[in-house]
Amino acid sequence: MQFRVLVGDITKWKADAIVNSASSTLLGVSGMDNKIHRAGGISLTAACRALKGCAEGESKMTFGYKLPAKYVIHTVGPYWIGGKRGEEDTLISCYRKSIYMAEEKKLRHIAFTSISTEDKRYPLQRAAAAVVPVILTEGEGLNRIDLVCIDEDMQAIYTKAAVFFWLQHLNDADKNEIGPMVEEAMISLVMLRVCETDPDPIIMAEKIRSMKRALRPFLDMSQPRSIIDIEKAADIVMKSYDEGIAEYEL
Structure with missing residues (x-):
């Protein structure tokens, strides 16, 4: 599964389904939810009205109608109330059940908005740290999952959460697993910011080699590495995106 963290407009996203951060009424109350309803047209709102609402942590599906995506x-997601009322579990449930719903429908490519962070005050960094591992471990039944960010600041936070996931994964790996895992991690790290649907394989191969060279000092360290070592390696990867080592331009 390819996971990508990109900046864009979810209402123009060409995926099998987009995932909307909805209100419990499903009627497009505000923010991105309202924008998706307006782009989908009155038929989308009518279909949502027929669903008669949805509980926190749950997901329901409609057609996309006027949206490029076939489904929504x-x-x-939960409102943030200090983190002591099960908000994280509810947020994770939103992502998990949306992925399962897409798999049951045999969809191949879905795109998430940032659930609860823009409309329900959920802290962005906490959200990213909680849900990115869920996407990467439970989305394997799909070909591609995008997280569509409203700006580069949001993109950086979700990207770093994915970078941390892979570095910690490498840090925890057994010796007999490390070889294949390094290859998988390098491909995944490079693909995080790739905009093209079918990137050139030759250029991709060079970018993967560049990523591996950038992380060689980290990979050569004896295990277990410290959190400071992981932080330094994550900063190297984040800098590489800014320098274009692991990023494609359309």
């Missing part, structure tokens, strides 16, 4: 998965 409406998931109701």
